[in-house]
Amino acid sequence: MKFSRVEPAYTSKHGCRLVWEGKDEDDSDTVILNKEELESLVEILKKDVTGTIPLEDQTSSILVNSDVTQFTFQDHRQLEADTFELQKQILEFAKVPHDPQYVHISSKEFYPSVWIRKEEPKKEAKVDLKKQSSSKESLLHAILFSKPVKSDQELDESDIFRIFATRRSTRKFSKSQVEEWKVDKILAAADTAPTAGNFQGLKIFLIKNSKTKGALVEAANKQPYVNAPVVLVFCMDPSRVNLKFPKEILEKFSLQDATLAAAYSQIAASGLGLSSIWIGMFDEKMVQTILGTELRPSSILCIGYPDKKKPPKSRRKLKELIEVIE
Numbered sequence: 001m002k003f004s005r006v007e008p009a010y011t012s013k014h015g016c017r018l019v020w021e022g023k024d025e026d027d028s029d030t031v032i033l034n035k036e037e038l039e040s041l042v043e044i045l046k047k048d049v050t051g052t053i054p055l056e057d058q059t060s061s062i063l064v065n066s067d068v069t070q071f072t073f074q075d076h077r078q079l080e081a082d083t084f085e086l087q088k089q090i091l092e093f094a095k096v097p098h099d100p101q102y103v104h105i106s107s108k109e110f111y112p113s114v115w116i117r118k119e120e121p122k123k124e125a126k127v128d129l130k131k132q133s134s135s136k137e138s139l140l141h142a143i144l145f146s147k148p149v150k151s152d153q154e155l156d157e158s159d160i161f162r163i164f165a166t167r168r169s170t171r172k173f174s175k176s177q178v179e180e181w182k183v184d185k186i187l188a189a190a191d192t193a194p195t196a197g198n199f200q201g202l203k204i205f206l207i208k209n210s211k212t213k214g215a216l217v218e219a220a221n222k223q224p225y226v227n228a229p230v231v232l233v234f235c236m237d238p239s240r241v242n243l244k245f246p247k248e249i250l251e252k253f254s255l256q257d258a259t260l261a262a263a264y265s266q267i268a269a270s271g272l273g274l275s276s277i278w279i280g281m282f283d284e285k286m287v288q289t290i291l292g293t294e295l296r297p298s299s300i301l302c303i304g305y306p307d308k309k310k311p312p313k314s315r316r317k318l319k320e321l322i323e324v325i326e
């Protein structure tokens with residue numbers, strides 16, 4: 001894998017994305033630098049010295065050596081760039097302010113502060129997998145028949161299961177602005193969602209303009225919270241789905257693509273300490289006119305800091321949700 005280029009960030013004139021490319025489309029990596037991280041890198045490269053830059057997640061870092069610059073992450077392969085090449089590109093990039101890159105559908109992104117925590121093996125409870133698979137005490141059996149037990153496992157703040165379990169919709173947002181790097185991550189999360197045939201049959205509109213947000217409130221049955229700090233409209237783009245299936249199937253795929261991407265963004269927002277409300281009730285034609293697009297909108301995701309943090313809503317029992325067909 002070779003360092004390839006520097007690109008503008010998704011949404012802001014600050015920061016950048018560093019792209020590495022390998023043999024094929026799947027073999028690529030991207031590191032997103034925020035304003036301060038980029039400035040520190042420019043500073044070091046300008047002075048032609050060596051140095052270390054800690055990244056925002058506090059476990060990743062960039063080590064600028066005279067020959068090679070190393071990007072070190074937890075649980076991810078180390079990336080390297082030829083310092084001379086990086087210096088040439090970064091200093092060129094830093095000369096002018098760059099317009100944010102329009103949210104486009106590209107290959108999967110890696111950004112350093114999202115980790116999958118490794119399972120700590122439990123010391124006392126050694127599970128015999130062979131025995132477990134043959135006995136009735138499977139995970140599904142436990143879900144369906146066991147009584148709730150309070151887990152003694154401490155879940156990290158960023159643990160994905162904790163994020164799922166604590167997410168709660170918000171219809172009242174605080175006035176605080178959402179940091180642009182968080183918006184970038186929410187968009188990058190959408191970009192990691194699976195799509196039919198990997199054709200990414202969707203498009204995301206990021207609404208910054210308050211007049212447009214106001215118009216979307218009207219289009220969404222006057223739901224006032226659509227005027228949120230961050231408003232994303234997820235649209236279906238079946239024309240991107242290059243599969244030989246009937247039109248209705250391609251429509252269905254693009255609806256699923258857009259919905260999944262919105263769900264990934266919603267979870268990412270929760271993981272970043274934000275809250276959101278999913279809007280499905282809107283006049284499609286009105287939204288299309290407001291956005292000036294032919295693409296059908298599937299959902300609007302409104303994101304911001306919650307005015308008040310609330311506990312998650314309860315659901316029906318898992319055993320009522322699941323029907324086992326034996």
Ligand SMILES: Cc1cc2nc3c(=O)[nH]c(=O)nc-3n(C[C@H](O)[C@H](O)[C@H](O)COP(=O)(O)O)c2cc1C
Pocket residue numbers: 167168169170171223277278279280281282312313
């Ligand atoms: C498909 C869908 C459509 C929704 N449409 C709206 C909507 O138009 N307006 C609204 O206020 N909430 C809407 N919601 C939010 C739900 O009311 C909310 O997610 C639900 O009450 C569960 O609450 P929770 O997200 O806190 O678990 C929608 C959610 C989904 C999944």
